[in-house]
Amino acid sequence: MTIRWRRLTDRLAGKNDTEVLYEGLPDHLAIPVRSWVLDVAVTFTTTGFVAVRLRLPSSILASRDPAKALASHSDPKNDMIFMEIVDATLAALNEVNPYGSYRRRPHEYRNELEMLLKEGGSAYAIGPDGDGLVLRVDETLRHTLDKAVEAADAQKPHSGDHLREAFAAAYGIKPNPSVAYSQAIKAVEAVANPVFLPKSPEPTLGAVRSSLDQGRHKYEMVIADRAGAPAGIDAAVELLNLLWHGQRDRHAGGPTSLPVTQEAAETAVHAAALLVHWIASDGIRKK
Incomplete structure (x- = not known):
């Protein structure tokens, strides 16, 4: 150490x-x-x-x-x-x-x-x-990102590239919050689409979110719940919901359209890192 x-x-x-x-x-x-x-x-x-x-x-x-x-x-x-x-x-x-x-x-x-x-x-x-x-960010947060990138690349080469780009856009010397958030979404899509929507011609994170939301009974987490049984995927679905709905600049001109703030972009990058790691390392699995 x-x-x-x-x-x-x-x-x-x-x-x-x-x-x-x-x-x-x-x-x-x-x-x-x-x-x-x-x-x-x-x-x-x-x-x-x-x-x-x-x-x-x-x-x-x-x-x-x-x-x-x-x-x-x-x-x-x-x-x-x-x-x-x-x-x-x-x-x-x-x-x-x-x-x-x-x-x-x-x-x-x-x-x-x-x-x-x-x-x-x-x-x-x-x-x-x-x-x-x-x-420079906290070493624990940086380690979380690195582990997520490793897990994504292990699932499929270069799958971690979007997460790297999201991090660079959020924490670069000239931050770009919109790009950071967009790349965070793509980072999760890169690992989630092949796992949860392998046959979909146009898979998106929104479709993954809907699929898991409606099929909560089909999946479980590797971590145990308070009874010692595999936990449900409620936390993963809610994190997906947060990430998906939080991108308020996805479409322009709407009543709830807003620019992505720096704080929102940083939060999105770390939420994406957690989801990428869970999905790419089989933290969420079929029952």
């Missing part, structure tokens, strides 16, 4: 409070993270990709040392610009040939950055696909 390091004065004072995370690029991380971007840019020639994708000033690529100019770039009007550069560098790093003749492998650079961000108390971490930054 890894024990989290705490500074001497905090240990002596018996402090166990959760550390405040730093947004943007705090001063104590500026040199190591900028050095990381420079090293990656020199090793894999990623400067052009990053500069073009982020629409950075042409002065960077026109300079005598574009990689160094990129690593030292700042914008007084955008205090997130360098984290966007780190994010775009990760995306470029994810696209290079991992077996090329490099001084260091791409995964080594990703591991180094994750260590820097974690030890420096950054509010950001590397996403599950390794191709960008996401907001």
Whole structure:
């Protein structure tokens, strides 16, 4: 078990409070993270990709040392610009040939950055696909997501992709709640449709929800109820109902249509992770 390091004065004072995370690029991380971007840019020639994708000033690529100019770039009007550069560098790093003749492998650079961000108390971490930054979340919640993705991929390769995308959209440095919620729905559909609607020509989560609701007597949970017998699937059906009805931006123009909030998107992603894990790991089974 890894024990989290705490500074001497905090240990002596018996402090166990959760550390405040730093947004943007705090001063104590500026040199190591900028050095990381420079090293990656020199090793894999990623400067052009990053500069073009982020629409950075042409002065960077026109300079005598574009990689160094990129690593030292700042914008007084955008205090997130360098984290966007780190994010775009990760995306470029994810696209290079991992077996090329490099001084260091791409995964080594990703591991180094994750260590820097974690030890420096950054509010950001590397996403599950390794191709960008996401907001750092509680390790227990992240573990739940990882286990759900593993279970989905074990059921069918790439079935966990929607859950990964939902997480990235909910917790990325530029969150997109609508996309996060939509991908959360698709994540559950990816594992539920083949199990509960294998012959349906147009299976949807709504159809799965209706099928399980009407056929509650046909299924049971692997977990026991208060009498020691397999529990019913009421909890799963209600969670499906919550996820399905909560997507208020599915159709526009209706009296109950609403934009998806960030809080709703995050909740939907974790509800989907739980459902995906239950379904893909046979937590819900036929009697």
